[in-house]
Amino acid sequence: MPPGRRPDHNPGLPLAGPRAGPGTACHRAITLRRCVSYSLYARLARYGFRKHATYVAAALAGAFTNSVFGVLRAYILIALWQARPGLAGYDVTAAVTFCFVTQAFIGPMQLLSGGLTLPERIRTGDIALDLVRPAPLQLWLLAEDLGRAAYQLLVRGLPPMLAGAAVFGITAPRDPARWLGVLACVTAGVVVSFAWRYLVCLSVCWLADDRGVMVCSMLLTTLLSGMMVPLTLFPGALGEVVRALPWAAMAQAPADVYLGIASAGPALAFQAAWGAALLALGALATRAVRHRVVIQGG
């Protein structure tokens, strides 16, 4: 029996002592320390996976659409590579493979949509709830997002690859070590993509309408991630710049590792640098948001 609890106290009622017993500040402080652990994040990732696994039909519909667009884009790339064999260091098969690999990334990396419910929660004020949860908001959402990405990699990632293999024939890494490298790069790509989307979503705190930023983000991501055309096709200095930007870490870098054109080490370093920078920025923005939420009263 905790100290300060009267023997005749009804267990159904809150306790008299303000700093003792369940539901009080003292108790919360204890659970807070207990919960922040790897198991919490592992559990969040699992929940993220399960949450999205509910909508199988929607995911398969997305996979179908991604596959159809993959076929359409592949034909265009084939026509280009037939006119210019060996362009940008790819042969036709590599270009087609690149096309389907990037189509497979659309789901996990959320290349076409925000994929976070954060703006809605900020607008309704539910964000105040998220900020008092027993883990930092950013890491909480990152864990959930990794779970979501794992599910979408399976359900929205595999079908376009299979479609590509069936219609055109695509290459796959033979070496298991390279598969590990690919997996690491895909994970790193999801982290960069999350870090970017998180920043975009937090901007809603300063702007009344999030649609403008969302569309801007979508524009930048579709064009500069390598999803529409390989970034190696961008001419001269523009190409150099585009390949060094964070969006390249989302599709171009992991796809090049998959194709064996780039090795996993430098690609991972590039992705890690952008991931760390964007996550740090996001953490700073979260701090700013905390103050802002207090000012607005949630």
Add this chain to the structure above:
Amino acid sequence: MVRTYALLAWTWTRAAMAYRASFVIMTVLGVFITATDVAVILVIFSHTTALAGFTRDEALFLYGSAGLSFTLCDMFVSNVDKVSQHIKAGTLDTMLIRPVSTWIQLAADRFALTRAGRVLQAAAVLGYALAVLDLDARRLWMVPVMLVTGTVIFAAVWTLGGAAQFLLTDAPEVINSFTYGGGQLTQYPLSVYGRDLVRGVTYVLPLAFVNWQPALYVLDRDDPFGTPGFVRFLGPVAAAVLALLAGLAWRQGIRHYRSTGS
């Protein structure tokens, strides 16, 4: 019908105009969204002078003509593909009891004038292509015909997609393959694609008549797939047949829809 549509569209426009800065930003961004497709075409043609036998300006003509039809439909009709959302939210029931055609109400729902930016962008590309291409003036009458044909075909595809959502309530994204996929397909000369795919979009889902077949006439080119010459003039027929089928499918969808009552 047109008056009701205009009234509903104007209501949504007035609501959107309440946030003037957002309205302007979204319009401008709309231009940029479609401009990325042009950027891709330009990037591709910076590496080659011809793609599957067509020059950059010819490709831009195809892009502009299909784009204009597509963006017009995207603005005025595309919201009929929100059927599944309305079924899930229960708002379709409200529309069914109003004394206006459900199709009109759906098409006008959340009408966004901001999409006019995309229409203007496509029109600008078409204008550019018409100006730089040395076209035979006696063949230009086909350009307005193909724009109308294309608009009717895309509207019919969207309506078919909306009708299909009475069945595909849980997976509405499938129809994006045909609506937005159709938009993507018609941006490039169809000679880029495989023979079977082109047969499919000529004889099954007649997307080839949006711009490809009539453009072959306007540009005075031979069909790389050897389709007979008279097929180039069949666009209006194909559009009418598809529109008829779409109308029937839509009626079937509405007739067989059973509300959950919630």
